[in-house]
Amino acid sequence: MARKRFIAGNWKLNLTIDEGVSLVQGLAKALAADPKSAQVEVAVCPTFLALHAVAQAAKGSAVGIGGQNAYFEEKGAFTGESSASLLKNAGAKYVILGHSERRQFFGDTDATINRRLKAVIAQGLVPILCIGETLAERDGGKLEEVLSRQLQGSLDGLTAAQLEHLVVAYEPVWAIGTGRTATTAQAQEAHAFVRGVLRKLVGELAERVRIQYGGSVKPDNAFELLSQPDVDGALVGGASLKLADFTAIIAAH
Numbered sequence: 069m070a071r072k073r074f075i076a077g078n079w080k081l082n083l084t085i086d087e088g089v090s091l092v093q094g095l096a097k098a099l100a101a102d103p104k105s106a107q108v109e110v111a112v113c114p115t116f117l118a119l120h121a122v123a124q125a126a127k128g129s130a131v132g133i134g135g136q137n138a139y140f141e142e143k144g145a146f147t148g149e150s151s152a153s154l155l156k157n158a159g160a161k162y163v164i165l166g167h168s169e170r171r172q173f174f175g176d177t178d179a180t181i182n183r184r185l186k187a188v189i190a191q192g193l194v195p196i197l198c199i200g201e202t203l204a205e206r207d208g209g210k211l212e213e214v215l216s217r218q219l220q221g222s223l224d225g226l227t228a229a230q231l232e233h234l235v236v237a238y239e240p241v242w243a244i245g246t247g248r249t250a251t252t253a254q255a256q257e258a259h260a261f262v263r264g265v266l267r268k269l270v271g272e273l274a275e276r277v278r279i280q281y282g283g284s285v286k287p288d289n290a291f292e293l294l295s296q297p298d299v300d301g302a303l304v305g306g307a308s309l310k311l312a313d314f315t316a317i318i319a320a321h
């Protein structure tokens with residue numbers, strides 16, 4: 069089953085609005101100049117404040133725009149939050165959910181991620197669901213238990229039909245922003261396991277779900293990671309902030 073590679077940049081809390089607009093303009097231009105890039109789906113996920121301007125600048129290009137999170141309520145007295153419908157209104161097509169930084173610093177749990185996922189799907193947006201183990205969990209032999217629990221908890225109550233466009237990002241927490249990447253064997257093994265869990269949860273749809281790898285993806289390790297059979301793309305943090313690095317990762321297939 070051919071799955072279109074999907075490379076997404078997570079800008080986190082980086083770049084001013086002008087810097088984001090300029091980066092996405094450069095990226096759009098680079099993709100337009102490379103006919104091979106049409107084989108890959110590309111997105112960037114700016115801060116909430118920059119999202120609308122970046123989406124406007126990317127209009128008509130091959131770059132899709134994503135949010136980095138979404139609250140599960142649509143509107144109301146929820147100071148400081150942003151909803152899936154607002155993200156869509158601002159020009160988003162994708163939403164990252166359950167990033168380990170959200171889990172670590174902002175109290176996201178599988179249960180709240182599940183509610184966010186339902187809200188995102190209800191708006192017709194594409195969820196990028198992040199899962200991954202800490203180093204202590206991996207060293208303690210809990211990798212499979214953690215990935216199963218995160219997938220089951222986050223996808224609870226959702227049918228295969230609702231999850232048609234689901235993207236999963238396997239991001240070992242110990243590899244995010246650390247410069248330490250999972251070996252290709254570790255990545256492939258975890259991705260194959262994730263697909264196996266998905267098979268049990270959503271049946272044959274599992275063969276179509278794109279599973280991105282995330283964790284210090286750089287131009288020099290992207291090709292090897294992306295050549296693994298169950299690695300269908302990458303969620304890229306630091307390297308997505310540099311046009312040359314991000315375009316090199318996109319070209320690594």
Ligand code: PEP
Pocket residue numbers: 078080239243244245246247282283284285303304305306307
């Ligand atoms: C991320 O933010 O999802 C990520 C993988 O970051 P980095 O590429 O910087 O490790």
